[in-house]
Amino acid sequence: MKEAEAIVFVIDDDRAIRDGIASLIRSIGLRVETFGSARHFMSAERPDAPACLILDVRMPGIGGLELQRQLSGAGIHIPIIFITGHGDIPMTVQAMKEGALEFLTKPVRGQDLLEAVQKAIERDRTLRKERAELAAIRARFDSLTPRETEVLHLVVAGLLNKQIADELGTSELTVKTHRAHVMEKTEAESLAHLVRMSERLKNSLRK
Amino acid sequence: MSRYAIAIAFTSVALMLSIALQEPFGNPFWFFFAIAVIASTWICGRGPGWLAVGFSSIAVLYFFIPPYRAWNVKPRDIPFFFTFVLCQVVANWLISWRRKTEEALRRGRDELEIRVAERTLELKNANDALVNQMAEQRRTEEALQVTRTELARVSRITTVGELTASIAHEVNQPLAAVVANADACVAWLSRDVPDLVEARAAAERATHGATRASEVIVRIRSLINKSTPEKAQVQINRIIEETAALTSRQAATNGVALSLELAPDLPTVLGDSIQLQQVILNLMMNGIEAMSGVADRPRRLTIRSGAQESQQVLVSVQDSGVGVSVENMPRLFEPFFTTRTKGMGMGLPISRSIIEAHGGRLWAESDGTHGTTFQFTLPRADGAAG
DSSP: OOOOOOEEEEEOSOHHHHHHHHHHHHHTTOEEEEESSHHHHHHSOOOSSOEEEEEESOOSSSOHHHHHHHHHHTTOOOOEEEEESSOOHHHHHHHHHTTEEEEEESSOOHHHHHHHHHHHHHHHHHHHHHHHHHHHHHHHHHTSOHHHHHHHHHHHTTOOHHHHHHHHTSOHHHHHHHHHHHHHHTTOSSHHHHHHHHHHHHHHHHO | OHHHHHHHHHHHHHHHHHHHHHHHHSOOHHHHHHHHHHHHHHHHOHHHHHHHHHHHHHHIIIIISSSTTSSOOOGGGHHHHHHHHHHHHHHHHHHHHHHHHHHHHHHHHHHHHHHHHHHHHHHHHHHHHHHHHHHHHHHHHHHHHHHHHHHHHHHHHHHHHHTHHHHHHHHHHHHHHHHHHHHHHHHHHTSSSOOHHHHHHHHHHHHHHHHHHHHHHHHHHHHHHOOSOOOEEEOHHHHHHHHHHHHHHHHHHTTOEEEEEEOTTOOOEEEOHHHHHHHHHHHHHHHHHHTTTOOSSOOEEEEEEEEETTTEEEEEEEEOSSOOOTTTGGGTTSTTOOSSSSOOSOHHHHHHHHHHHTTOEEEEEEOSSSOEEEEEEEEBGGGTTO
16 A cells, blocks of 8 residues: 655744745645644644644644644644744753654754654654554454463463463363464464564553 | 311411411401311311311411411400301301211212112022023923933833843744745755746745844834934824734733724824834733733733714723722822832833823723723824814
8 A cells, every 4th residue: 555645734823934834845845734723733634644743832822832732632643843933941841752853943944844844754654654563463463362362471471382271271282273373363473573563562552 | 187188288278378368458368268167178077177177266366366476366356256266167067067968978879879789780690590590490301301201212122121022023933934935945946847936936925024024123123212202194003003013922922812993094193103102012011911810701902993073083902901909090100100020110101291292191991800991092183283
């Protein structure tokens, strides 16, 4: 499946800046959508594609930092490039803690902005790929029967078939069959692969 | 002493004349002596007069009472001699009395002249002092005017200073647009196939942004620099709109909704646009400040303009802030009265003096809890004569 075309969202209450940034980004062949306020952006439909957000910190109504909180609260993870008139350190730190990618001060040099945008889209692309992979793994793992899930946990914990059979009070042969099903359903190429996938899932849940 | 010598001289002359004339004409002696006594008394005063009387009496006794040139007197000549002496004494007394009176008169006249001169001098001094005082007063008034103008300017600068963050943003914003659009323009031109339509659009936006930045700077500079008031025909609505543009960012940052309800086709007023802008700026900043603690209702700043029937233009600035308490109300326009932690307390008195200098009136109304309305009137330019 060919990946959807990347898109850059620009949110700034100043139309001249919005248009300038949009024009700059279009000039390198990226898709751009502009919004005059955070509210408009939130209510707009967003295509499923690698994206990044260029966001003015100081806006009437919902400010940039507030929008960042709302997005992350809603589970929307778009890399954000903040633009600010005068970024003070506490504000920058807070934004970075919340996962902002860049903090650029106005007036922004075109080259800096374009580099940041490309970095952000690259990062979103990677994140999206990871999320997709993770989703696929979870789907495969979710397809296991409860018994198979039990066997999976014991296998990953490093137990031998005989030990697993003792643990579950069943025969070694039955364990072997479950184990083969597990390997097949999770599309694991080896025991090591299975362990890695299982770890990734666990890590993502812990996050 | 010389006066006595003169008296002796007069009497001696009388004596010599009498002796010289004694041979041919008999005894005309006493006429000359009378003249000598009168002249001595008249010219030299009473003392010398007495001397002349004494001297001539002795001379008469010796030379002219028979027997001549001898001291003895015949009894029949005694009354004559005493009559002579008495006449001399009376002449002396009369003349000296007359002289005294004249002297008193002269002294009186002299004193009067001196007094008049003194009075004239006093009057002149008083007049000079008055002239000085008036010049001093004029200088003081001029200095006061300069001070007032300077104070108004300082207050403008202070207000502008409070707006610094807003103004920095106000200037930086169009500059950011300029940079973004200029970069975009270059990017469109640097493509393998330059896109001139996009490049041109970006360049035009850049130009527009630069113009916007320069307009902001012109507004700020005129607000800070100009010190001598200049009156001209002014559209009050335009001033309100410009001032609102300056404060819009400040209002947005403070969560204040700014609304303008301006009457169309307002007559022009005669005034100094910078000073009027300062008044509106003061009132708007006060309103925004007054609402900083308001959380239970919308923060709303409404500026209205309208025409009043009596040749006046009315402007009001209404906030939904904490209001002004009844006890603070009368002190609102006093210099250095402020309820704000920062702020000189000069904004309102200066605003009022500006409006009054324009022939208008500035006052406040508040219900003490839910906001304040500041209003001012200005005479319309065409009705200014009436």
